[in-house]
Amino acid sequence: MTTSAATGTHTIPTQAYCTLEHFNHELDSLFPHTWLFACLKLELEGKHHYGLRLGATEILLQIDDQGLPRAFLNVCTHRHAKLCDPGQHKGPIRCPYHSWVFNRQGIPTGIPQKTAFPHVVVAPEKYRLKEFPCEIVGQFIFVRLSSQGQDLREYLGHQYDFLERASDGMNKVLDEFQENVDANWKVVIENSLEGYHVPAVHNRTFGQVEGMSQEADAPIFFLEDRLHSHLEHAANSEWVNRFSRMEKKIGKWPWRFEHYTHRLIFPNLTVTSFMGYSFHIQRFDPLSTDLTKVHSRTVGVEFSNGTLTGEKIMERIHTDGHDFTRKVFLEDGEICRKVQAGISQTARPATFGNGIEDRVKHFHGAYLSQTPALRKP
Numbered sequence: 039m040t041t042s043a044a045t046g047t048h049t050i051p052t053q054a055y056c057t058l059e060h061f062n063h064e065l066d067s068l069f070p071h072t073w074l075f076a077c078l079k080l081e082l083e084g085k086h087h088y089g090l091r092l093g094a095t096e097i098l099l100q101i102d103d104q105g106l107p108r109a110f111l112n113v114c115t116h117r118h119a120k121l122c123d124p125g126q127h128k129g130p131i132r133c134p135y136h137s138w139v140f141n142r143q144g145i146p147t148g149i150p151q152k153t154a155f156p157h158v159v160v161a162p163e164k165y166r167l168k169e170f171p172c173e174i175v176g177q178f179i180f181v182r183l184s185s186q187g188q189d190l191r192e193y194l195g196h197q198y199d200f201l202e203r204a205s206d207g208m209n210k211v212l213d214e215f216q217e218n219v220d221a222n223w224k225v226v227i228e229n230s231l232e233g234y235h236v237p238a239v240h241n242r243t244f245g246q247v248e249g250m251s252q253e254a255d256a257p258i259f260f261l262e263d264r265l266h267s268h269l270e271h272a273a274n275s276e277w278v279n280r281f282s283r284m285e286k287k288i289g290k291w292p293w294r295f296e297h298y299t300h301r302l303i304f305p306n307l308t309v310t311s312f313m314g315y316s317f318h319i320q321r322f323d324p325l326s327t328d329l330t331k332v333h334s335r336t337v338g339v340e341f342s343n344g345t346l347t348g349e350k351i352m353e354r355i356h357t358d359g360h361d362f363t364r365k366v367f368l369e370d371g372e373i374c375r376k377v378q379a380g381i382s383q384t385a386r387p388a389t390f391g392n393g394i395e396d397r398v399k400h401f402h403g404a405y406l407s408q409t410p411a412l413r414k415p
């Protein structure tokens with residue numbers, strides 16, 4: 039543990055970004071005790087099931103007969119084949135090896151040549167897929183790999199109400215991409231937590247963005263939650279008025295606010311939105327010490343009382359937004375790669391600017407609070 043003289047806060051040691059030992063420690067001791075964001079409920083609807091890797095564990099998600107999301111180990115209880123590949127799949131879970139079919143509660147209910155398996159037929163629930171705690175707030179489905187721990191509401195603190203309200207009227211994924219970044223997951227998260235790098239890294243891209251207040255003190259940071267943080271940055275009044283003038287055409291959406299917000303829900307989810315007319319949701323999957331997969335979705339919300347022209351206007355706003363998001367993502371990916379190249383060369387701890395890097399500092403505190411092995415006296 040490193041103590042910064044200027045701030046009295048604690049800094050994650052550089053080797054925690056670079057060594058396989060630390061990476062494995064995170065997989066074994068950090069991720070299992072947090073709630074990990076998995077996917078959105080709307081991505082499971084229509085009898086889909088969904089494969090993904092959370093930490094070191096292959097997970098399969100689906101909605102059960104009661105309408106609740108359930109998370110299972112993505113491994114067949116017959117002879118261990120992985121049941122599905124990552125992503126969304128239609129229909130019931132069918133094992134690719136001998137075609138056992140599992141119902142929505144994870145119980146094998148379709149077994150070819152079942153007379154050979156009287157022990158399974160008589161008590162199929164004994165061969166149910168291993169299950170993990172799975173909870174939902176609004177559209178956001180979270181999984182905990184450990185059977186013990188806080189419930190989701192307690193874990194999310196102030197972010198619970200935000201996720202619930204943001205989910206109001208969320209109806210479709212407008213844009214989606216998955217890309218790898220050549221950096222440790224913490225480098226990628228930290229990059230998303232400050233705007234200090236914007237003039238250097240995104241000087242041309244952000245120059246074209248309208249709508250944000252330009253006052254130097256505009257963003258407000260919220261650091262009350264021990265693990266999570268967010269900011270709100272007021273929208274400029276001209277942009278708000280423009281939306282008000284367009285209201286007859288574009289209609290209304292469920293939760294209109296007059297700022298930009300960026301939220302980190304520790305450890306693997308960020309949610310951003312400008313004025314609430316869509317939400318940009320990113321899941322960060324650590325693949326190795328220096329490789330992170332980012333799964334990015336922009337999710338739209340339902341508009342009411344709009345016109346066809348209004349729909350076209352919003353489509354254009356969204357398309358511009360998608361292009362912007364991808365450009366920014368590539369610029370951030372490139373700088374994260376350079377940070378990773380540098381961080382592996384030094385044991386010298388990072389130093390943080392007051393105010394502008396408070397959320398990065400908060401993330402370091404959150405991370406260290408969850409990784410006691412790094413907290414030496």
Ligand code: FES
Binds near residue numbers: 115117119133
């Ligand atoms: S391993 Fe799955 S049905 Fe045999």
Ligand SMILES: [Fe+2]
Binds near residue numbers: 229235236239240370
């Ligand atoms: Fe950036």
